[in-house]
Amino acid sequence: MLISIVAGARPNFMKIAPIIDAIEEEEGISYRLIHTGQHYDKKMSGDFFEQLGIPEPHVNLEAGGGTQAEQTAAIMLKFEKELLANPSELVVVVGDVTSTMACAITAQKLCIPVAHVEGGIRSGDWSMPEEINRMVTDSITNYFFTTSEVANANLRRSGVTDDRIFFVGNTMIDTLLKQMPKLSKPYFWEELGLEKKQYLVLTLHRPSNVDDASQLKGLLKVLEDSEIQVPVVFPVHPRTCKNLEVFDIQLHNVKTVEPMSYLEFNYLVQNAMGVITDSGGITEETTVMGIPCMTLRDSTERPETCTLGTNVLLGSNPAALREALAKLQAGEWKKGTIPPLWDGKTAERIVGHISDIFKVEREKARLVF
Template structure:
């Protein structure tokens, strides 16, 4: 069995790393299985050097399609054109896509047009918010997927409600958590730890990147001002994209406990998260990681595609109204934040279950 694995952005590689390891183990034990790793180049990331792949313990991609840039439509078209050429030159039995980025959708379409079956890892998650490009990617991908690998019972239910048969849905768990649990012993203290004199559970991590939060001056200013006012002077560590950093400077936010730092690598960033008192974010993936690490998490979004991080984990959905922030911080500082638990099958063995299932498939 030949599997072409697609990754388009840095978080995708966190999700596919354990799948690659599981394929390598299966092949070493005599199973007829192999993979080809394609980086679509959807996102250029200067931190994705050889060291990045070495940290994850995976080979560098067999091909980089370098299809990034442009509008959503231009990017989708570039990925489709270049992936079609690659798949024609390197036939596969299955194309495996992960997550919900543009590459996920574009490569699924190409595979089906070439009559190659598609497996979607992290299938079935829904936010219900069609203003998010990711939601469109999820809907389109799952409408043409053959095999659905899911992270939760909620995702299973979403797929069944859309008419997907039970025999095509495989509840396997979360490969992002496979990577987290494997890498946790290797988390690395970033330089900023000593530079800011940070102490365990005595600082808060912020990550904001969604346009609704960072592209509007007044909204971003009000959010950050409210977080600063609610933080009781604790250090606020904000690994920030240069574009957002420039906007923060333009709107004149200058608080002694707010520290804007460069984006960090995976091992360094998760060291900060693991030791933080709390995380304030608008990222879906981080809510999964904080749930497993038992770190209180406040999500500044009006919806989430990962409701299990709220119903089971340590996450709370605050919405985008800054007025929701002070009560959440009061709850945090009064030690009333929920302890949370870990969702079913988020146990570090998801990739093994995926590969075992792939080996049973007739393709």
């Protein structure tokens, strides 16, 4: 059995690594790894393949750059050629990036079934490109591998039957748990004089936070003026970096650094006093590590990080951030727990289900003929 595994952007790489490991332990399944090239610079792509032990892709579609529509079209055109040249029995897509949606559509147009790893999650915010990607992908997916009972319920409400839903856990946590012993001190640790539990980590990249000058300045001013007298380490997304210059924002307590490798970034998170972010994936990692997390968004597609984990949804009002920092300083942050099946064995369950699904399908075909 040949399956195609699609990765296109930084969040995907953490999710496919354990799936590939599990496939290599399973008899009767082979794979082609397709890198769409959605993220194409070294820090956003190459480092992850090296550090996570992901083999070289069988093909890189080199479809990065351009607008959302241009990128979607480029991925679909090139992925169609890949599937025609190398027909597979299943296309596995992960997460919610442009590549996820584009490759799911392409596969279905060629009558190849699709499995969506991390299916069913929803933020309810249609202004996020990721939410559109999730909804379109799930509307044409055959098999759903889910991270939570909330995702299962979302799928059932949309009409998906239970025989297509497989609650397996979170492959990103598989990667985190495997890589924890290898986490490495970032290059700037001594230069910034960092000490364990004596700094905060900040990540910002969503347009609602970084493309509006007053919003970005308001959030950063809270961190500059905070009564918590610890440095704030800010790995800066390329678009955010550009806006800091355009808006002429000067920082002192907030220390900007270049984008980091997986092992360095998670070392930074693991040893932080707390994390402030507008990312989704980081809220999962902080939940497993037990690190206080403040999310600067009005909605989240990962509610289990709030109901069970260490994450708190603050919205985008800088005043809410100020209050949350005071709570953290007072030692009043909630103690989280780890969601069910976030145990490092998700990929094994996924590959086991894929094997079972195709045994059943082949038996059906044998009986028909």
